[in-house]
Amino acid sequence: MISVEEQLKSMKQQMIAKGYKSTVQREATMRVLLEHERDHMSAEDVYMRVKERFPEIGLATVYRTLELLTDLHIVEKMNFGDGVARFDLRSEGHMHMHHHMICSICGEVEEIQDDWLTELEQRVQREYGFDVSDHRLDFIGTFSSCKHGDCRRHCETAS
Amino acid sequence: MISVEEQLKSMKQQMIAKGYKSTVQREATMRVLLEHERDHMSAEDVYMRVKERFPEIGLATVYRTLELLTDLHIVEKMNFGDGVARFDLRSEGHMHMHHHMICSICGEVEEIQDDWLTELEQRVQREYGFDVSDHRLDFIGTFSSCKHGDCRRHCETAS
DNA sequence: TTCTTTATTTAGAATGATTATAATTTAATA
DNA sequence: TATTAAATTATAATCATTCTAAATAAAGAA
Structure with a gap:
């Protein structure tokens, strides 16, 4: 585990x-x-959090910084079809190696911290001559807890 | 193969x-x-095509119709991260059973007319208690033809 | 068929996310 | 420290999408 300061330096x-x-x-x-x-x-979201400590920052700067970090492959830009782009750091080593479960009931996004697609990527290469550099896999559905009314774990932020 | 008129009727x-x-x-x-x-x-795109035959139609109507058809599961709403929603008819039987290859060179989107994820969906169910109703799988990368300069097949619409 | 009700359409304004602009400031480096 | 190019700020602009209010049209009732 690398410290925040070290990651920042890098x-x-x-x-x-x-x-x-x-x-x-x-x-x-x-x-x-x-x-x-x-x-x-x-x-x-990022803008508001940055603004707490650096109130004079502009929204455009945050956008530009996120774009830059995306270009540098330091952050990953995602979108889940709700009209807003979302951003996360890419942890070292796991460039794009995770998937998402998106709950239709509460909208919560949970991660699968794993890469289940290496085999399929090879298949794409083989069958379509398509050289995969990245992928996106989202599952849409419902957590059993949400379906049973007990939404506490996933639905705390539901509207 | 069902005729256009029959599909329309349905x-x-x-x-x-x-x-x-x-x-x-x-x-x-x-x-x-x-x-x-x-x-x-x-x-x-849809709006412009509809307008050719029905010039008095409004953009909002097309949006509303697409939304309605999406609710009825007649069309599938997708987004590939370029800030525009895209729409396709769902062919009968294959509700969401296909994946996409998105070329980083020319932006072309090609389909994999297959569902490679039934097994993984079971795994999500098993390991996370998440009941999958739909999924999205996009591969980002390059077609070998595009990489070798011979982009004719995939890049005709490249900008 | 005509009437009535209610959904739908239209045109245009409004919104929300994101990007561009022009003037000013700042970081890197000579 | 002075120079230069890049970055920031504030704001305007843009783009996709949604909302609004008034006008119109579809479905069913009379």
């Missing part, structure tokens, strides 16, 4: 290495991402 | 059965969808 190095500058706004944004590793935050 | 019946009305605008929209079964059209 991210900054990646930026500098590619010719981008390290700024306080970018650092503040990265800090928020590090503290919410698997929260699937929207740009607006 | 869709109208489904509408009526659920208490919705059958209108010329809805029919025109469904016709366009039937003629572009696997084109992954955006609402705007």
Whole structure:
């Protein structure tokens, strides 16, 4: 487990290495991402959290930073069909190696921290000559707890 | 293979059965969808095609019709992360049984007309108590033809 | 067929997410 | 420290989508 400071340092190095500058706004944004590793935050969510510590930051800057971090493959940009892009840090090693379960009842997004697709990716390569660099696998359905009214675990944020 | 007229009739019946009305605008929209079964059209695309034959139709109507057809499970609403929702008819029987290959070079979306996920869906059920009703599987990568400069097959619409 | 009710359509305004712009500020480096 | 290019800010613009109010049309009743 690498400390927040070390991860931050590594991210900054990646930026500098590619010719981008390290700024306080970018650092503040990265800090928020590090503290919410698997929260699937929207740009607006990130913006509000960064603003708590750095109130003068602009929304556009957060958008630009998230875009940059996405280009650098430091964050992963996702969208679950609700019209908002969501962002998460890619933990080292597991670039895109996880899937999502999206609950139709409460909207909760839970992760499957695993990569179940290596075999299928080979099949795509074999059968279609398509060279896979990334994938997205989302399951839509319901948690049994939600279906049985006992939604506490997954539905705390339901509207 | 069912004829366009028969499919149209069946869709109208489904509408009526659920208490919705059958209108010329809805029919025109469904016709366009039937003629572009696997084109992954955006609402705007559909609108422009419908407008050719029914110039007085409004964009909002097309949106509303697509939403209605999605609710009725007649069309499938997808999004590939480019900020536009895309729509296709669900062919009978194959509700959600296909996957996508999205080319990073030309942006072309090609389908895998198969369902490779039944086994994984069982696993999600078993390991997470999550009851899957639908899924989405997209592979991002490159077609070998595109990679070798010979992009004719997949890249005709590239920008 | 005509009437009545209610859903639907239209046109345009409104919204919400995201991106672009122009002026100002800041980081990196000479 | 001075220079230069990149980044930030604030705001306007854009794009996809949804809402609104008034007008119209479909389905069923009389």
